[in-house]
Amino acid sequence: MRFGLALLLCLLAAGPAGAETLVASLSTSQVRITSNYTGSQIVVFGAIERDAQTVARAGPYQVVVTVRGPRQAVTVREKSRTGPVWINGPQQKFVQIPAYLGVFASAPIADIATPGQRGRLRIGLQASVNAPDITMDRGTEDDRFREALARLKIKELLFIEDERGTTFLTPSLFRTPVPLPVTAPPGDYEVDVTLFADGVLLARAGTSFEVIKTGFEQRLAEFSTEWAALYGLGTAAVALLFGWLATVIFRRD
Amino acid sequence: MQIYLPIAEMSVSVLLILGMGMAVGFVSGLFGIGGGFLMTPLLIFLGIPPAVAVATQSAQIVASSTTSALAAWRRRALDVKLAGVLLIGGLMGTALGVWFFAAARRAGQLELVIVISYVTLFSVIGGLMLKESIKEFWSTRKGAVRPPRRGGQHPAYMRLPLRVRFYRSKIYVSALPVLGLSLSIGFAGAVLGIGGGFILVPALLYLFRVPTAVVVGTSQFQILWTTLAALVLHAVANQAVDAVLALLLIIGGVFGAQFGARAGRNLRADLFRLLLALLILAVGVRFAVELVVRPTEPFSLVVSEMRE
Structure with a gap:
């Protein structure tokens, strides 16, 4: 609701900028995980339509595509020195972190939007990580943990910011390949496309896709949660069976 | 060749996991240990979530200890009576350990307790064994023959009441120190997350x-039963057992354990003890180094829960 209101305010603030409409579409709405899944790539296509009365803009169109994976709670821990040893010391819990966050822009984000816009619209990794509502702790050393969170997620390829991730095929048609690493978890992924020109937000469009386990992987995962005891006993039985089989195979006498 | 692990939610190389299972299985079959303290860090290093790593490697230990225990049974090198007494003490120790684990966690000192006990345990046991082994090696080299142990020559703790004759092990010992030993091992196992x-x-x-x-x-034999219980409990309580990963580790592990057990039979007893001492000491040193060296990345991430 608050988000919608903020968006509305932005649109109003942009004044006559409502003249453009943005259409976005995905190469697929479902990424299926099978046994040989090693990650995937989906492509966001977009078109900008300008109504006939509007005059052409001085600057070029700029687009930022943001992909947010399912939310998760994450604890960031810092090792600190206690006597002669290093052990986990201070920690901070973040409650609403997207498991995957990809930001793909057509130019450096600092050139596209002002810091205020970035904060309000959550554009760019920096703005998402610095958002006040992602953690409940209000520590004084808050920033260190936010920085560490971004750094570690980037290292795992789960946070990506690419200033040239969106390319214009024609002045009004663009394409954004979104790489999904194998560790990007199953769930719903939101795609948020924002259109800027001359530092003004012109239009915004959203769509989504899902990453799901299929076939054997899906059945096994369901079985392990719904019939946990049976699943545990089954795994144990398999382990015992293989242990016994090995003695039969290797029996010398 | 990559394969997707449905519970760990990531993909791994099939050959790498088979190889790891085989290597750890070999060590486990050779020394009669579970090998969990080797496998768990390896899996976590590959990026498998710690909960899944701890829970799943227990399936491999079940398989490799089944193989070893059956092989020992056939060679009549298994003392069921002794194992039974050890198991009773072990279960009581585990219950105590789980209780202590919760208490230490409430006090917020769990991390420190675990880390310090790891290093102390490994270094002290490994160090003592190494000293003993070196002494033994030295005396054989000088040609000195150790006098064979005479019957009836026992330390005081073996003469406590409730003496039981363990025929297979050729010992006649009070059940109390045996129970005490298995109790403390069960306790340490539950607190440190190792089989013991x-x-x-x-x-x-x-x-x-x-x-x-x-x-x-x-x-x-004793490891088989405790790990079997742990595996089922992990599956029920945490839903962290990845059957695909388990199967790969098991296949590698049972072969490795076979070769390990065979190699163990041809190994001289003094060399066996020296190698075991070195292995335990090496693990202790590894943990100690990790403790005192300034970490390159002081921060770590733990995903505590997923939201739909």
Whole structure:
């Protein structure tokens, strides 16, 4: 609701900028995980339509595509020195972190939007990580943990910011390949496309896709949660069976 | 060749996991230990979530200890009576350990307790064993022959009441120190998240003078039951057992354990003890180094829950 209101305010603030409409579409709405899944790539296509009365803009169109994976709670821990040893010391819990966050822009984000816009619209990794509502702790050393969170997620390829991730095929048609690493978890992924020109937000469009386990992987995962005891006993039985089989195979006498 | 692990939610190389299972299985079959203290860090290093790593590697230990225990049973190198007494003490120790674990966590000192106990345990046991082994090696080299142990020559703790004759192990010992030992191992196992085979083996060897061949079989038999319980409990409580990963580790592990057990049979007893001492000491040193060296990345991430 608050988000919608903020968006509305932005649109109003942009004044006559409502003249453009943005259409976005995905190469697929479902990424299926099978046994040989090693990650995937989906492509966001977009078109900008300008109504006939509007005059052409001085600057070029700029687009930022943001992909947010399912939310998760994450604890960031810092090792600190206690006597002669290093052990986990201070920690901070973040409650609403997207498991995957990809930001793909057509130019450096600092050139596209002002810091205020970035904060309000959550554009760019920096703005998402610095958002006040992602953690409940209000520590004084808050920033260190936010920085560490971004750094570690980037290292795992789960946070990506690419200033040239969106390319214009024609002045009004663009394409954004979104790489999904194998560790990007199953769930719903939101795609948020924002259109800027001359530092003004012109239009915004959203769509989504899902990453799901299929076939054997899906059945096994369901079985392990719904019939946990049976699943545990089954795994144990398999382990015992293989242990016994090995003695039969290797029996010398 | 990559394969997707449905519970760990990531993909791994099939050959790498098979190889790891085989290597750890070999060490486990050779020394009669579970090998969990080697496998868990390896899996976590590959990026498998710690909960899944801890839970799933227990399936491999079940398989490899089944193989070893059955092989020992056939060679009559397994003392079921001794294993039974150890198991009783072990279960009581585990219950105590779980209780202590919760209490320490409430006090917020769990991390420190675990880390310090790891290093102390591994270094002290490994160090003592190494000292003993070197002394033994030295005396054989000088040609000095150790006088064979005479019957009836026992340390005081073996003469406590409730003496039981363990025929297979050729010992006549009070059940109290045996229960006490398994109790403390069960306790340490629950607190540190390890099976305790590497404490049990040297203890049976040095404290109770059980023959090397019987030690390995008996230890594997005891490990089999405790790990089997752990595996089912992990599956029920945490839903963290990845069956695909388990299967790969098992296949690698059972082959490795076979070769390990075979190599163990051809190994001289003094060399066996020296190698085991070095292995335990190496793990202790590894943990100690990790503790005192300034970490390159002081921060770590733990995903505590997923939201739909």
